[in-house]
Amino acid sequence: MRIGIVGYGNMGSAFASALKEKTQVVVYDVDPAKIDRARQDHVATTESLEFLVWNSDAVLVAVKPKDVPSLLEDLKGLLEERLLVSIVAGLSIEKIQRTLGEKKVIRVMPNVNVLVRRGVMAFWASPQVSSEEKKAFVELFSSCGKLYEIKEDMMDSFTALAGSGPAFVFKFLHAMALSGVMEGFPYSTALSIVLDTVVGSCELLKEMGGVPEEWVLRVASPGGTTVEGIKVLEERGFVGTVMECVRQTSQKAKRLT
Numbered sequence: 031m032r033i034g035i036v037g038y039g040n041m042g043s044a045f046a047s048a049l050k051e052k053t054q055v056v057v058y059d060v061d062p063a064k065i066d067r068a069r070q071d072h073v074a075t076t077e078s079l080e081f082l083v084w085n086s087d088a089v090l091v092a093v094k095p096k097d098v099p100s101l102l103e104d105l106k107g108l109l110e111e112r113l114l115v116s117i118v119a120g121l122s123i124e125k126i127q128r129t130l131g132e133k134k135v136i137r138v139m140p141n142v143n144v145l146v147r148r149g150v151m152a153f154w155a156s157p158q159v160s161s162e163e164k165k166a167f168v169e170l171f172s173s174c175g176k177l178y179e180i181k182e183d184m185m186d187s188f189t190a191l192a193g194s195g196p197a198f199v200f201k202f203l204h205a206m207a208l209s210g211v212m213e214g215f216p217y218s219t220a221l222s223i224v225l226d227t228v229v230g231s232c233e234l235l236k237e238m239g240g241v242p243e244e245w246v247l248r249v250a251s252p253g254g255t256t257v258e259g260i261k262v263l264e265e266r267g268f269v270g271t272v273m274e275c276v277r278q279t280s281q282k283a284k285r286l287t
């Protein structure tokens with residue numbers, strides 16, 4: 031499955047870097063600076079959308095939601111039997127097909143961790159996509175990380191949890207690292223301590239199983255240090271704040287396009 035990527039920004043470049051190890055990839059971007067960057071990254075480029083489509087089996091749309099309507103108009107008539115893979119947040123298959131007609135579309139919600147082949151992605155395919163095409167898509171995109179097949183009506187929720195999720199994790203990491211600075215560590219040391227602690231905690235949970243709250247109790251010794259910190263998180267509504275953060279993010283996805 032040869033891939034043509036439209037948009038060489040954060041996500042287009044992440045997919046290009048992962049997919050070019052597995053298949054032929056060509057990218058197109060309206061911004062000449064992005065084309066230059068792709069060339070520096072040793073990614074094949076084109077300055078023609080037509081050329082990109084004609085030399086691809088699947089076209090990956092990686093532009094911002096605001097740029098989608100005009101791009102879909104440009105793709106109309108070019109796509110023929112090719113697959114359109116959209117990673118655009120909030121953009122339903124129905125909306126895409128309203129412009130393109132009943133084309134083969136796979137809607138994907140990835141996250142930025144694709145950059146290190148540890149992406150978390152959900153997908154949903156339109157009925158026009160054959161099982162062979164779906165299989166080929168899954169095989170290829172699995173090289174970018176983990177794929178979940180979910181119903182399209184859960185896509186906005188997945189966007190909030192996994193698509194935007196890394197930003198929330200980065201905010202938490204920053205907060206922890208700053209706390210380390212307050213305690214007297216240089217920022218880089220504090221961040222390194224926090225990263226190792228977070229990665230180790232995730233690995234522990236994955237390997238040993240159970241739910242996070244069980245492990246909170248294993249860390250918090252009776253009358254010890256941890257429970258003092260937990261009390262502050264509870265008093266300040268940490269859990270509720272995170273839940274509201276994900277809820278509002280998910281709702282925004284519904285209003286995006």
Ligand SMILES: NC(=O)C1=CN([C@@H]2O[C@H](COP(=O)(O)OP(=O)(O)OC[C@H]3O[C@@H](n4cnc5c(N)ncnc54)[C@H](O)[C@@H]3O)[C@@H](O)[C@H]2O)C=CC1
Pocket residue numbers: 036037038039040041042058059060061064091092093094095097100101117118119139140141142193194
């Ligand atoms: N950034 C993220 O972590 C995630 C982004 N997404 C989705 O991915 C899409 C892209 O996001 P980013 O990569 O962050 O955006 P970005 O702004 O970094 O990149 C978009 C690129 O598209 C180019 N572009 C705009 N119109 C074009 C056109 N007509 N033809 C060719 N290129 C065009 C721009 O020049 C730019 O380089 C968005 O729709 C977003 O919802 C999904 C999951 C995660």
Ligand SMILES: O=C(O)[C@@H]1CCC=N1
Pocket residue numbers: 119189193194
């Ligand atoms: O912030 C956004 O709209 C995109 C979608 C998920 C992550 N970034």
